[in-house]
Amino acid sequence: MENVDLQTKVGNQITQQILDELVCWCLAKSDYERFSFVVDGLVVLPLSLVGIAGNTLSVIVLHQDTSVNYATTLLLSAIAVVDNVYLLSCLFYQTGKAICYQTDLMLSLRSIYPQVVL
Numbered sequence: 001m002e003n004v005d006l007q008t009k010v011g012n013q014i015t016q017q018i019l020d021e022l023v024c025w026c027l028a029k030s031d032y033e034r035f036s037f038v039v040d041g042l043v044v045l046p047l048s049l050v051g052i053a054g055n056t057l058s059v060i061v062l063h064q065d066t067s068v069n070y071a072t073t074l075l076l077s078a079i080a081v082v083d084n085v086y087l088l089s090c091l092f093y094q095t096g097k098a099i100c101y102q103t104d105l106m107l108s109l110r111s112i113y114p115q116v117v118l
Contacts, residue, residue, distance in 0.1 A: 033101065036097075036098065036101065037098050037101075037102050039094075040094040040095065040097055041095060041098035041099075044090060044091060044095065045091065048087045048090060048091040049091075051083065051084075051087045052084055052087050052088065052091075055080040055081070055087070056080075056084065058076070058080050059080045059081065062076055062077050062080075063077065
C-alpha cells in the first residue's frame with residue numbers, strides 16, 4: 001500500500017514539474033512562436049496521420065470494389081496517392097520547422113547545410 005502511494009506521489013510531482021516547465025515556456029515565448037508550435041507541431045501531426053490512413057484505406061477499398069468504373073477508380077486512387085504525398089511532405093516540413101525554431105537540435109544541420117531553410 002505504501003509503495004502505491006509513493007508511486008502516486010512521485011507521478012504527481014513529475015506531472016507538476018512538466019506543467020511548471022510548460023507554463024514557464026509559454027510565458028517566455030511570443031504569441032506567434034506559441035501559435036506556430038501548436039499548429040506546426042501538435043495539430044499537423046494527428047491531422048496528417050489521419051489523412052494518410054484515410055487515403056490509404058480509400059485506395060484499398062476502391063481497388064477491391066469491381067462495380068465501379070475503372071477510370072473512376074483510377075482517378076480517385078490517383079487523387080488519394082497525390083494527397084498522401086502532400087500530407088507526408090507537410091508532416092515532415094512543418095514538424096521539422098517546429099523542431100528547428102523551438103529547440104537547438106537543428107542548429108548543427110543549419111551550419112552544415114545553409115541552403116536548407118525550414
